Amino acid sequence: IFSSQFAFGQKTITREEFKKDLAAAKKNIEKYHLGLYYYESQQEFESRYKAIIENLPEKLSILEAYRLTNAFTGGMKDLHTSTLLPKNFIEKKDRKSIPLTIRKVGEKFYIHFNMSSDSSLIRGSEVISLDGVSINKDFESFQNLWGTDNGNENSKKYYAERLFARNYNYVYGIKDSVNVAFKKPQNDTVFVKKIAFETPKQATKMLNKRYKNVSRKNLNFKILDSLN
Numbered sequence: 001i002f003s004s005q006f007a008f009g010q011k012t013i014t015r016e017e018f019k020k021d022l023a024a025a026k027k028n029i030e031k032y033h034l035g036l037y038y039y040e041s042q043q044e045f046e047s048r049y050k051a052i053i054e055n056l057p058e059k060l061s062i063l064e065a066y067r068l069t070n071a072f073t074g075g076m077k078d079l080h081t082s083t084l085l086p087k088n089f090i091e092k093k094d095r096k097s098i099p100l101t102i103r104k105v106g107e108k109f110y111i112h113f114n115m116s117s118d119s120s121l122i123r124g125s126e127v128i129s130l131d132g133v134s135i136n137k138d139f140e141s142f143q144n145l146w147g148t149d150n151g152n153e154n155s156k157k158y159y160a161e162r163l164f165a166r167n168y169n170y171v172y173g174i175k176d177s178v179n180v181a182f183k184k185p186q187n188d189t190v191f192v193k194k195i196a197f198e199t200p201k202q203a204t205k206m207l208n209k210r211y212k213n214v215s216r217k218n219l220n221f222k223i224l225d226s227l228n
Contacts, residue, residue, distance in 0.1 A: 012059045012060060013060055013062070015057065015060070018056060018060055018065050019053050021069075022068075025073075029073075033078075033081065038078075039078070039149075040075070040076065045075075045076070052068055062086070062089060063171075063173055067170075069083045074145070074146060074147030076147055077147055077151045078147060079155065085170070090169075095200065096197035096199050097165040097169055097174070097197055097203075098165045098168055098178055099116040099202075100114055100115065100116065100127075101113035101164075102135070108126055109139070110123075110126055110127065111123055111124065111127060113207060113210075113211060113214065115198060115206040116195045116198065118193055121182060121195070122184065122185070124185040126183040127180065128183065128190060130168070130179070131178050131179050138171075139161065140160075141171060142160035142168075143157060143159075145170060145171075176197060177195060177196045177197060178197070179192055180192065180195050
């Protein structure tokens with residue numbers, strides 16, 4: 001989507017640069033996308049595009065540009081058409097995320113796995129908020145990051161939950177830490193702990209150390225006899 005003139009390390013682009021990029025994306029979508037107007041009319045497609053380019057600030061961060069571009073592609077209601085950040089926008093050494101796997105049960109959210117160094121966030125703890133923002137508000141926001149076939153709401157909720165940590169980075173950017181407000185099981189007291197973001201390597205290391213049976217092989221077999 002983004003023009004090659006923009007360095008990956010560049011954190012902002014101008015309104016005119018973004019309009020130029022989005023126009024190029026729109027042109028290619030119109031040229032190559034199969035069944036473009038299957039789930040929405042051409043008028044709806046044009047209206048969404050117009051609404052985006054008419055309400056742009058003078059400058060946009062790359063994350064802001066991503067979210068707007070993703071809103072444009074997501075509005076097409078095609079799960080296989082989406083927007084990603086530039087490949088090297090986040091340096092490999094800086095790729096960190098919230099070291100928590102969060103699952104939704106009913107209307108509440110719980111810690112499924114805790115990969116942080118703080119062991120006090122036990123499985124089954126209810127998550128109330130992250131940095132003062134209601135967990136449910138984040139969940140609703142993350143659903144807008146996904147364009148699903150015919151606007152399938154169940155799919156949006158699935159990806160908002162299953163990719164919670166990635167979605168959080170795409171909305172807020174990578175942080176050093178986050179304040180987690182939570183309740184322990186069978187306890188109505190709200191605790192707040194500051195949890196450091198972790199690299200995938202460190203999170204996986206802690207996951208395997210803390211939850212012994214979490215990693216399973218996709219395929220296992222044994223030889224029944226000596227025949228080839």
